[in-house]
Amino acid sequence: MTDTDRDQAGRATETDTDRDQASLATVTGQVTTAVATAFRQEWGQVVATLIRMTGDWDLAEECAQDAFAAALERWPRDGVPRRPGAWLTTTARNRALDRLRRDAVGAEKLRQLALLDAQDGERGGDESGVGDDRLRLLFTCCHPALALEAQVALTLRTLAGLTTAEIARAFLVTEQTMSRRLVRAKSKIRNAGIPYRVPPAHLLPERTTAVLGVVYLLFNEGYSASAGADLVRRDLCGEAIRLARVLARLMPGEPEIRGLLALMLLHDARRATRVDAAGVLVTLEHQDRGRWDTGEIAEGAEILERALLEGRPGAYQVQAAIAACHATAAKAADTDWAQIVALYDRLALLVPSPVVRLNQAVAVGMADGPRAGLALVDGLAESGELDGYHLLPATRADLLRRLGRDGEAADAYRRALDLAANDSERRYLAGRLAEVS
Template sequence: MSFEAEIAAVFRAERGRIVATLIRLTGDWDLAEECVQDAFARALERWPREGVPRRPGAWLTTVARNGAFDRLRRKANEATVVREAAIRSLFDEPMDLDDSGIQDDQLRLIFTCCHPALPPEARVALTLRVITGLTTAEIASAFMVSEATMTKRLVRAKQKIRNAGIPYRVPPAHLLPERTGAVLAVLYLLFSEGYAASAGAELIRQQLCADAIDLATTLSQLMPDEPEALGLLALMLLHDARREGRVDDSGELVPLEQQDRTRWDTGKIARGVELLETVLRRGSPGPYQIQAAIAACHATAAETAAIDWAQIAQLYGQLVTMNRSAVVELNRAVAVAMADGPAEGLALVDALTEAGELDGYHLLPATRADLLRRMDRRGEAAAAYHQALVLAPTDTERRYLAKRLSEVTV
């Protein structure tokens, strides 16, 4: 691995934690991001000559922290010597715990971003920006809005936190419920971006998946009586268990029906199923628990032919009543097609196409193309595959769709 690739890997693994730590220390979101970026630039300059430090995350944190201190010191005038000393002591002191006892800076930051004073759409977007380092364009794509719109949301959210003096901490137990929904949404989107990247050369960003699972585990420990926290953790584990089967050794996408199930992580499947069964016994089902049940249907089937698509379609029907979204409707259409035939699924997909809610979403024409292919309507399938190919966000998906397109145009 080249130094550039190694540093990039460290960046993906450590950025969120370091940014969260700098925000805790300085209270300045933009300064934190700039100093972390500068620290990685220093690494690119020095590590090829000096070698990668034994603890690269600690090295980067120290460089970023010192850079932040230097910038704050330069802003101070000669009459603020006392303040400078106070700042230095703040940077050197161990992190104090709030009432929650949570030491994870990333989780603290997520709760800060999910303060009820912020608009719901801004909470999730801001967290993804500062925790993952996703570009504004990538986040805009995930929310299906323009980059300009997302830029305005992020700027306003940061200003709101600063102007309203929103504290950087996990709130006391009696205030947790008002932020739970947004925090769960953030963690799920974080995992989803790792499991199926919204842009770039790679379909799967493993570090994002691992970070999301770690944070969901911490959250479930913080809120052991919250069923949806356990449901979300079960969902992540059941999906992540199948990660190794989703691409082959050459990095090409492998559809579910062709995946080698021996590559799936049976330990994660068992853990996910155990968590799901535990939480379902509480009798308070929610959207994440339903999605975990769907994932369990896939993960526990002995072979593709044994998947209970009728059960999956029924579960998606329940999910629609709980949390109606066009993406959920599209997934339900796929399950209906597998259970009742492609014509039944195509009718649902065509209704979604006419509604226009998923315009620009590549999986809509990709799904339509697959159903048309199964019905041997090759010309229409080719047109739909071409449309999906134009919209597909990652190289892996584009190659897969191009292969499918070639199969119906031979």
């Protein structure tokens, strides 16, 4: 072989190696994306199934994590399975069974599980007749023996798969504080023998408020993520809406459940227009209303109307009415801000929270002018109730910008940027800051 031939052969080998490496990188990237998608869509179901099976919350989470780690290892070699959720559930279940078989306590647990499975088969599920592990998990998290904050945090951790750090940011507490809360909540469920089930009909009302609150917070985390690259997490929005539909069938006489379902549908109809192609937040007034989901708007409005006919308006129905004012306006200029202010006045009586008052200030600023809205926002700022909440300085900045007080607006935008953790919102705030600087 001549030197020229050897050089050509060497270059060909290098080309083949480069091609193999590029192909491997492509496959690895595709698998990583597939696992990330499966995590968002399947985490809650996998964990819920394992908790029902083992009764051990920590074991369920650990084995679910092991299953996703196994997917990252095996799927590049074996290919992404046709039903990723089933593969993950089976892998996690097998891992949990192996762990239980290795100790004496686990062996007794397996015996109890066999009995429970047999009893469930005879009854056809729990007393509610709802064979939905995620709904069982939701009601278990919302047991009245747990504090409301613990109920919400535990649901976001187990059902939505949020990290402890993400939940801590949503609650404006440290990660260590949130970790302790989660540990205490799991211990209380275990030590108090709280059953993993949808309660019988006569016990449902005592949990309705907590369950609806958690479902809405689940939707909100999907609709406006507290942190991360994506503003919207469609999987969480979809799961919250699905759970609300199941609850509406389970408790048809509760108008607030329908009010919540209507509220989420009316918000979800705008989901596709909330960020632009560059991933920057698009505010309501600038969204392309032609891309809103008219089917969801019509369904939400109809569900709301039926709920209001019950004559028992609650906080979710009032919020849904506010969302309907926005969703049914053909263009931003047609929004009935006076009606929205009146609805916020009613909502503030039902839910006297600083966040409601902040939204009320925005509506007043649109109906009566930015100076009137700014007075309300400044009052909230002085109270200190929303310290650390990025939307307070962001709202104040927008009102100052509309008043032409650009220097003060720039300071407020900087403060909001310091507090915001979501990338889409940060890009929006940075753009606004550039405008007034």
